[in-house]
Amino acid sequence: MPDLFDTAPQPAHAEGPRPLADRLRPRTLAEVIGQEKVLSPEGPLGAMLVAGSLSSLILWGPPGVGKTTIARLLAAETDLAFVQISAIFTGVPDLRKVFEAAKLRRQNGQGTLLFVDEIHRFNKAQQDGFLPHMEDGTILLVGATTENPSFELNAALLSRSQVIVLERLSLADLERLAQRAEKELGRTLPLNGEAREAMLEMADGDGRALLNLVEQVASWKLAHPLTRDQLAQRLMRRAAKYDKSGDEHYNLISALHKSVRGSDPDAALYWFARMLEGGEDPRFLARRLTRMAVEDIGLADPQAQEVCLQGWQTYERLGSPEGELALAQAVVYLALAPKSNAAYVAYKAARAAARDTGSLMPPKHILNAPTRMMKDQGYGSGYAYDHDAEDGFSGQDYFPEGMRRPVYYTPPERGFERELKKRVDYFARLRSKRQVG
Template identity: 50%
Template sequence: MTNDLFSATKGAGQSSGYQPLAARLRPADLESYAGQSHLLAPGKPLRESIDRRQLHSMIFWGPPGVGKTTLARIAAEAADAHFLQISAVLSGVKEIRAAIAQARQHKSSGRDTVLFVDEVHRFNKSQQDAFLPYVEDGTVIFVGATTENPSFELNNALLSRTRVYKLRSLEISELVGVLKRGMDELGDAAQASQHCLELIATQADGDARRSINLLELAADLADDGEITEQTLEEVLQASLRRFDKGGDLFYDQISALHKAVRGSSADGALYWFCRMLDGGCDPLYIARRVVRMASEDVGNADPRALSISLDAWQVQERLGSPEGELAIAQAIIYLACAAKSNAVYNAYNQAVAVIGAGDSHEVPLHLKNAPTSLMKDMDYGAEYRYAHDEVGGYAAGESYLPEALKDQQFYHPVDRGLEKKIQDKLRYLRERDKSSTIRRYD
């Protein structure tokens, strides 16, 4: 065997009967766990919590195959806590009650229970509410896993009782490390070069479970156990050599496409788009990224860019190849030639940063709704100025922010494309605010 091949004898003590390679490789401790160094490096709060065996209720938010379930198991094992797992896809209130009953039994004997809820975002509001009293009284240490943004998919009540940890897709180097462990487990039954492992890692798109499954399938199809690029082409149904021609990896190419659009190079953007298609990239993935470019780099300088990008995505979904790819190419060229502005992108990020770093300001009284007499008596909606009844349809001097943020400005339009007109309009309105004799918070 050459030096750049990875294989080893199977470990002793392996249980009899078939087990998927991914199950056999599931880490049992943090030392063998791959990725998430931003959460698990020494000194990080989550790492400290696990090392000190002082767990708290938490939400693991991240893409598939990054180790959410495994991390929950490791944490429970480290804390010598009983581990219970339910899935929001298969479970309801009945299963929740059964899990709570088990947790109470263990609590009575002095042992904590980690209740792991997979795909917690699929539970409805009442099902999520069912956990609240048991999280509050310590019956369970609640650990939820979700691929969706918890801010949108989980109740505020549940979020307020947990801490959210954002898990990231694994890097190529981290996936290669996982695959090398897979090669060790497969033993003499399979061999693969560093290059082939990197190709598998690239195609796995940050998903450790997918990378292991691809490796296992490649090992089954390999002639005499030798996993080659030809083997991988059969497994992935795409020419990975062309996809990685010249040493460029997947994310390098999507980055080049994005930067060519931002730099108004229609030719460069079209080239990288076709390179990715030639390598077998899913056109729908590119379509999704093009929509992102329309908002991030064109924005309100040309709002038509977003509509054109969404239309191209829909054409790909409805008609497939080759009509869909042509529509995406049209959108990419339009974005590259359009006026550019990242003002919306910057405004959004600034607003998120202010909210994340500051207090949770209440809605000012004049902006609150008053559907009941009690609320009216409490001055909800008092002194609200109906803009349609004001001169020019604008309540000059009014504020729609909390008082502590009354002078905050997030959105700064550029002087290109339609945003030039938006800039002029906002400047005019601010001048009216300054000259108004009615000023909120004065």
């Protein structure tokens, strides 16, 4: 077994040729595909190299976009020793050995670029262990993570590093990579245009996955190019990247919520389907749809909440996949419903006022007086029974004494709230009239 911290390249396996992904590993940063935004002279990494001031980095991005390759090439560009470890297989004693070896190199005049794959797997205390060695220049840390660094990494570690966001490869990037692979293999893939596009889609933005697919397809001995359907029969489509407890979960539910809020039923259905395809629990989606009905539609369409609850109940009775159609219908209904957050805003304002005003008592005229003493204290005195008043409205003040009357609920001129606004305005006029009288 090779040394975990060996900085020398490993020889090819005797039993066969090197994998295509390893053979095509870029030799310079200029050969890296898909990350031009960060590697160009105007990008954050490119600018560092131009200025000769490379700092510790956190490379954040999905699998197969070049994190390890970029780290290795950065070490080569800056004449630093490249040391790679994985947070999954490395413990505290191993880290001590890494730091001791880096100190020896430093004494001999060479710095160390320490590449930590899946750095988010280290706990907070282990992350703290990097700090003194970063600060005294023993190592230049380059961490790689697929998780949101702001959630997974210590603030102290983040403050000493620059987060570089790497993007999934586009279809155009993947096509360039496929062409590079064909040149390396010395032959064209036996696929027609639609099948080739399908293969790129199967890679789902992951360059390493694409090269594995290319290697597999290139090994087939075929008389004629395959069609899309024929390719689908031979290859299993990769499952979409989706972590039900991680960033992707929150990213996609945010996209669904904002598509509904933005009245785009097609986008809302797409993100809804993406979550289902990723294995999301439909009950979670039913809860969030009901929340959207309350938060973003509210009283502009009171029926929206009922549609969500009915869709939820239908799913519970029918199960999957039939019940998911009821939830999809709720998605479309919510997206097309008139939008209002007036009740939501009013509720938050009322909660804030309740916290600010503390324990102010209700005015005595609306308090019950079950005892003689309470009657003597004025409880219930002067209360006007609204049903006996003209228009069924007394116009009395129900806020605590001394509290200036606020306005929390201001319905917009949309949907059913047009009618509610008429009622709000009507009672406001009556209240003003009663107070003047």
